[in-house]
Amino acid sequence: MRSGPGKSRDSYSRTIIAACFSVQAVGIGTYISFGVFFNPLMDAFGWSRAAISGASSTAFFFAGLFGILVGRLNDRFGPRMIMRVAAVFLGLGFALMSQVATLLQLYLVFGLVFGIGLSAVDVIALSTIARWFALNRGKMTGIVKVGTGAGQFTVPILASLLIAATGFQTAFIILGICAFALLMIIARFLYRDPDIYDAGQTGPAVPVPTFSDPVLRPRQTAGIDYSQALKSPKLWLLCLSNLLVVFCLMSIMLHIVPYARDMGISPHWAAGILATIGAVSMAGRFAGGLLIDRTGSKRIMVISFILLLTALIWLTRADTLWELYAFAFIYGIAHGGFFTAISPIVAELFGIRSHGGLFGIVVCFGTTGGALGPFVTGLMFDRFLNYTAAFTALILIAAVAFVLMLCLKTGGSR
Numbered sequence: 001m002r003s004g005p006g007k008s009r010d011s012y013s014r015t016i017i018a019a020c021f022s023v024q025a026v027g028i029g030t031y032i033s034f035g036v037f038f039n040p041l042m043d044a045f046g047w048s049r050a051a052i053s054g055a056s057s058t059a060f061f062f063a064g065l066f067g068i069l070v071g072r073l074n075d076r077f078g079p080r081m082i083m084r085v086a087a088v089f090l091g092l093g094f095a096l097m098s099q100v101a102t103l104l105q106l107y108l109v110f111g112l113v114f115g116i117g118l119s120a121v122d123v124i125a126l127s128t129i130a131r132w133f134a135l136n137r138g139k140m141t142g143i144v145k146v147g148t149g150a151g152q153f154t155v156p157i158l159a160s161l162l163i164a165a166t167g168f169q170t171a172f173i174i175l176g177i178c179a180f181a182l183l184m185i186i187a188r189f190l191y192r193d194p195d196i197y198d199a200g201q202t203g204p205a206v207p208v209p210t211f212s213d214p215v216l217r218p219r220q221t222a223g224i225d226y227s228q229a230l231k232s233p234k235l236w237l238l239c240l241s242n243l244l245v246v247f248c249l250m251s252i253m254l255h256i257v258p259y260a261r262d263m264g265i266s267p268h269w270a271a272g273i274l275a276t277i278g279a280v281s282m283a284g285r286f287a288g289g290l291l292i293d294r295t296g297s298k299r300i301m302v303i304s305f306i307l308l309l310t311a312l313i314w315l316t317r318a319d320t321l322w323e324l325y326a327f328a329f330i331y332g333i334a335h336g337g338f339f340t341a342i343s344p345i346v347a348e349l350f351g352i353r354s355h356g357g358l359f360g361i362v363v364c365f366g367t368t369g370g371a372l373g374p375f376v377t378g379l380m381f382d383r384f385l386n387y388t389a390a391f392t393a394l395i396l397i398a399a400v401a402f403v404l405m406l407c408l409k410t411g412g413s414r
Helices: 009-045 049-077 080-099 103-132 137-166 168-187 194-199 233-262 267-295 297-315 321-350 355-384 388-407
Strands: none
Touching: 009 049, 009 080, 009 103, 009 137, 009 168, 009 233, 009 267, 049 080, 049 103, 049 233, 049 355, 080 103, 080 168, 103 137, 103 321, 103 355, 137 168, 137 267, 137 321, 233 267, 233 297, 233 321, 233 355, 233 388, 267 297, 267 321, 297 321, 297 388, 321 355, 355 388
16 A cells, blocks of 8 residues: 555656745745845945845855755755754744844844755755656756746845835845745655655655656666765866856845946846846746756856856946846846756766765855855955956956866766
């Protein structure tokens, strides 16, 4: 007699897609909306851009640091309980921002508490998808990463409206409560892989059968083990490239709204630039996911790098509203491509046997870059009182990351 929750694996895979999509939308959307609170925090407390950027950077750093632990725990125990714990930290961290009055509180609440909650968002969602799907892994990853774009599109606009209607402190509370409640509900539907679902449990994996269904993933033992992968130069080349590119990506995501505001653009139109990046990135994520299954992840990375460099060069010359929205369109496609390809490329290089742990390491390098990027960009603005030098530096850093990616060989033996 079957002990699973009731639906067939094939049927429940759709629920898995919807759940992981929602994790991305709620988690990343909430984090990105912090950029909309940038100016209210400066106006209320007189903090510098570097100081506020540093809090976002700290959150991103701790997300990556704890992401390694989350990945290892997910490989062993599954995502459900981990996601529930993350929901508490993420929702509490955002809601408590309403009580922050000093820089130390800002860094402890948003940087540490919220950062711990954020650590599960990418690792849980993308590692779960990698385990559930094999032949269509790129497509399904792309669909789930569309959730990130959906969150980036909707949550900043919602945050902007809430700030205008209730003030930024109440807006923090409302968004924090909503994020907590939604993630707790979503966690109920998560299973690490089809075997855990079949067994009706969320603990350690049961013995793995071989499935012929091409929609589902291959054996959970496919690929090399964790310790062996740590000795591979490919892993560290990928990690370094990811560190540099996320340095650039998160710098843009946090500073594009303040940059637009400096040009005299209204708060709602400035928030709309961030929302446009999110909306366009959805197309980049979905198209990238489809192409990954046909061409491999590295080619999508290369295309994304070309678009990113084009967008950054354009940004150094953009000084009108339409030019910023044109930037958001080009950049949004690249942004979506990068974050869609990173999980499948780990699976292509090393298999899925230790995907959660290895992906956690790659994410940690990315979040380290994402932590440094906004802070360094803020420091450069405070030094030069404009973004020209900072954006030029981002072009050079992106070019180095591009060269490292070109050096990464995804074919052949692992």
